[in-house]
Amino acid sequence: MRFCPAPSGWLHVGSVRAALYNFLHARHHGGSFLFRIEDTDAARATEDSMRSMIEALAWVGLDWDEGPLVAADGTLGERGAHGPYRQSERAALYAEVTRRLEALGATYPDLRTADELEAWRASHRSGAGQGPPVVKASRFEHDPDDLARLQTEGRPASLRLRTPESGTVVVEDLVRGEVRWDWDQISDPVIRRSDGSATYPLANSADDVAQGVSIICRGEDLLSVTPRQVLLHGLLIGPDPEDGSVALIDAAIAQVGLPPRDPAWQSPEAFAHLPMVVGADRKKLSKRHGSVSIQEFRRQGFLPETLRNYLALLGWAPGDGRERLDDDELIASFDLAGVGRSAAAFDVDKLTAFNGERIRELPADELAERLVPYLDGTEGDEVLLADPPSAEQRALLHGLVPLVQERMQRLDEVQRYAPAFLRDEVELDPASVAKILPKAGSVEAIEAAAEVLAEVDWTVPAIEQALRGLSGQLGIGFGKVAQPVRVAVTGSSVSPPLFESIELLGRERSLARLAAALPVARQARAELG
Template sequence: MVRVRYAPSPTGTLHIGGARTALFNFLFARHHQGTMVLRVEDTDQARLIPGSEAAMMEGLRSLGIVWDEGPDVGGAYGPYRQSERRDLYRRYLSQLEASGRAYRCYCTPAELEADRQRQRAQGLPPRYVGRCRSLTPADWAEREGLPYVLRLKVPSQGRTVVQDLIRGAVEFEHAVLDDFVLCKSDGTPVYNFAAAVDDYTMAISHVIRGEEHLSNTPKQILVSQALEFPLPAYAHVPMILAPDRSKLSKRHGATSVEEYRAQGILPEALVNYLLLLGWSPPEEREIMSLAEAIGWFDLARVQKTAAIYDLKKLEWMNGQYLRLLPIERVVDAVRPFLDARGIAVQAGPPLDQVVALTRERARTLVELAENLRFFYEPPQAYEAKGVAKYFEEPAVGERLERVAAALELLATWDHDALAQTFDRLAEELGLKRAQLIHPVRLAVTGRTVGPGLFELLAVLGPGETVHRVRRAAEAVLAGAVPIAD
């Protein structure tokens, strides 16, 4: 039975690195009909950020990553917050103490700091010097009441081998490890201890996590062995780096799932993009559904090398999804972006028709919202480049008047009728059709780029079209064309 976990620390928002790790866990679990556990690692209350846990869960859900057991949904191995598992940790801690595998250390932070200073000065690696290592329970009794931490008694000889599913056997000499802290003086367990206990007590079969944890793994193995726990399988997935190859941080722009959402990236696209960072499908096709990914997912195809995220490709992929997804899905997705811009769609043409015309010209929902704005708001000004190109030709004002007049008489308002009207008028005026089309697009949208004119006008409707063409004609004739930008 495959059981995996994603174990975030609620100290911020859901990071794309974390999201990718969660995604790999989720895909692995689903592929093997296993169970996905969400565990909140909140032992360090000082670092906890209120609302972070809920935000992370919301971020995961928005991407379609769901869990079978967790703080919100419960499960047979709860509780799922480390802060609620104190009693459990205490039990294993006293077991370790009783068996002599852990010992009390009374060294003060000042003493430890002094040790480190000295070691650094001597060019030695900073490790715990072992001052309290051979203290006996009798010595402990003497120090009754003094604060102490619990340290694991790491064997000084030998080595620990991590069998990693992605990297193979990785060896760590015990000589380079030190007697690390299991439990702080205030009684809170420390990560490497709590993680080992939880992975065992939650019956986790595969620990799939970021590469930054590889160096911690021997410590967790040592804890597990001291407690006589069987070991889970480990798989350390490569990290996601910022474009300058450094660790991802706020200064690299959008790094959280929430920020990408705000920039108009669809969750479907983000998840698909993240999937390709560190994993490759067995076929040369990159656009795929979560269901397909579940069928294909395999740790053997996970890369060893850290990946750098590429905004350009994410945006391209988002564009693909904008075109691929059912129109209703895109309409729903763009609505909040319209609202945020005060674009009132109730008064204008049906949004689905508008989106159908504009979505293939957008890469993000922000762009899409801006691109369709003119359907609901007449242009206040006209693009400078277009004015120079199309509104300054001789007799353009009259030409626009003619168009308005012809359109006004049109009985059927659809693409073909509009096309015929423009053809006929162009012939009458001795012009090329394009010489009518471009000024009219500018008159109606204020821009030089956009959907095909006849499709656009068909959706915009006769009233609004004629009105806008007239208005532009008047401005041109009056020599008072408002210029945008």
């Protein structure tokens, strides 16, 4: 199995799902999971985007058996017996393979300029407003005279693979069953650019064969590109033009000194084309749909285990109705053959609900630790903790977790609750002030709360008893007492449970906040009327 994205930098959720399926299928069947970076298009690849991608994949928790790595000190490395795993470092192999393919007569040169190519296409269009014609050697290849003339001009040549002029290709696809094409509909792909570099079709096929990839699992967008790949696979494991007793790929590998293939392994066995992941509007996933990169989900406080679970369900289900699955369960029940065939819409609401459930199941201490990056500025701008947190901050955080755990859906939401507890001063939310404090009894409730809290034992039950007593004493419902006090103490009409919040805050800070809110409440009352 292998996952081989182009290094755009952002790791798209669709890509992550493909990687996940690769990972799960490999683990389920005891195979290995290979991660390779397809950076044959030099212009698109940067070192940073590559690093970001590798780190993101590692963060999701998809451990690969072979592929590039980012070491703790930030340097790029790799692991595995069939490296290197960046195509930019395998150019020699592609050149050697291409040379042998030429010797085989499986290719032909194309000396056309971009303009000439366009002109050819225009003149071969079947009608107005129609798509480009199929490139076939029979009508595209230069005749010998032209070729000789063009070559003496010293024009650079690209190289195309000669595909069969007729007949049918049948591909066995694990998710779609048999898919077939007529060769006369398939264009001869460029396998070597005129600047000498290899294109994706060649590099991808050569690597899959050289690295012993047995199942090629990727997005449906690559389905129609499969025929030329099976053709290439056949050529690569076929006899070498110079030494017919070995396979072409093995001769090329030996020539450039790359690690040899596993002798027990023959060639790719099967393809698996995954349906696309689309947005809620059924359109292609893009920035319009909010976050689409895995890095963004991390910043928003989604747990990697949630992502693994949710993404696994995007196009697949275990069949027994379960939805909440941990990694072991996923690995045990996942099979590519069970993957659906229609496009799956990415539903952030469901992901979010899933995440909330998982957060609630986390042991409180673990949650506290996982919250730290969202409070110390690592993820997000809010800086409420020192790095590392002080003992006092840690204690407050651990005390806060039970109060907020069941009301969080994402880790970054802690940034909403924490300031009231981790800062000495509280900022009174204007909307809450306007909504609650002008009401009858607010001023009295705050005054009375300050009085009883000054004396009471500092335990949750005692605090509760004292505050509930105020309700009878002032002759108003408890809600009328609790809301003003809540605004005064936490700064907002929406907060974790009151008594626990007050207890966590401590007597000193609670009383200070009540005192500070009193004039605000009086003023709000006065303004009203």
